[in-house]
Amino acid sequence: MQIYVCVKHVPDSAANIHILGNTQIDEKVAFLLNPYDEHAVTEAAVLKKTVPDSDIIAVCMGKKDAEKTIRSAMAMGADRGLVVETDAVCDSMTTARALHAAIVQDGSPDIIFTGKESIDSEGMQTLFRIGALFDFPVVTNAVSLEIKSGKAVVTCELAGGRTRTFQLALPCVLGAGRGLNTPNYPTFPDVVKARKKPIQTISLDSLGIPPGPGSAKIVALEPLIQKRRPKKILGTPAEQAKEIIRILQQDAKVIS
């Protein structure tokens, strides 16, 4: 099987984000593999165990530095990497077109794994757009996967513990959720082995993607500052509880 995994190079969730100018962040922070995409790579590696002659290709569009994220994906089980290099900030319509074009140029996917969302742009849509460009079925927030008689049987989680189980014809696009598996954190030998795996870099321009029929452009970024001024609720536990109830009733008006 040819298994593609789309991995995004994103700022560490614990990093402090500083805004430069009006529309960009200061990129001098640690970047890593998008956490949901770790589940995607791990699942690809699990699948490869049952279909041993599979090839796992990690694909990332980003700046040159994105190669590091490809190396992380390789240390977690990807066999080779594909970087679509660009310095531009692309919206999801362009990103999906680029990833689609890069995959088409590289081979023919049986499964494309992605994360259910990226933690920087929080777009929640690239996977659906890739699916539409290929005309492959897509599911998101997958928490279990089984390949049965050439079809993917996937359970996806909705809020409140509710689930839906789908059958998808292959090829398909699967958006990994956190419940899918426990990521394979690489050992030192895995990291060393990953250094020797091949990465191919192509420029976004060389893919010659025509502009999409619409766009999403960041026009302003601002830090989300907490303007809260904590008021202390003092007293005995009974008095504190009484005051909380008063606040819920009279100030927030959420209970009667």
Added chain:
Amino acid sequence: MKQAGIYIEMENNRVKDTSLGMITLAARADVFLYALVLDGVDDSTRQNLAEYGINTIVDMPLADDPQIRRNPAVRAGAIADAARELKLDTIFGLSTAEGKDIIPRVAAMMDVPLVMDCLDVNLEKNIARTSQYSGKVMADIQLTGSVIIFGIRPNAVQPVPAPAQAQTITLTLDTTVPANLSLLSWDDGEDGGRISLAEADIIIAGGRGLKNKENFSLIFECAGKMNAAVGASRVAVDEGWVPYACQVGQTGEKVSPQVYIACGISGSIQHFAGMKTAKMIIAVNKDENAAIMAHCDYHVQGDLFEILPELIKQL
């Protein structure tokens, strides 16, 4: 005038309040509002939608067969068809768990731009406000295209009645289930009626401070008394005290309730990513220096094992 279609989510045959809030948000602009209803329109639905300012209710009933009605690809196809038929230029839907599985499909099918999880929308300029970088940044994103789509975070805007004369039209849809994606089964949870985290007015959440699974029942009991949804930090989920569906944060649910009560939660960056847009935060923590105590509206220093039982008693 803009022509906007609002995809209405229903629960127990009622329009969700969060859907009404979305109408209030859209109605701030000069816009003709269609309500796109896939689950049947009865008199009370009609009145409800008219009361909040819908101009035309579009009744597009899907077949009762759950394989059809619950298939997100079928639902998305219906919305895209309606958008073409009605020549909509703007589509709104909720960024609920269901919405996250439907709205991006519509955008992908139509190949038009979308912003999910919007906290606000300026329809004059087609700019959506959404959080990025784990809730650390607010981004204004401008969309261009013949059709644009916004997924609205539940509770971002409280519904305000603005009565309109609504007419109802019926659209008959071609709803064939796609051959490559079928629904095999579904599970609505043990407690189908449990309040959904993303849509609750009150959330009471517990973290490591609860210490074990048995103690977490204090949170459930309190939630039951105040009709709140139960949330949790990732630690409480990883320890197996509550299911993942309860997790609030960067890798859990992002919520904007009226009130968020955090008990025994320190307030890590990743937890804040999921709840910093709550209108009011009440923190119960024994450590005065916990991050959450500096970033809340009410700071309740004390032992949750004393305060929660008192709350349960007095509610």
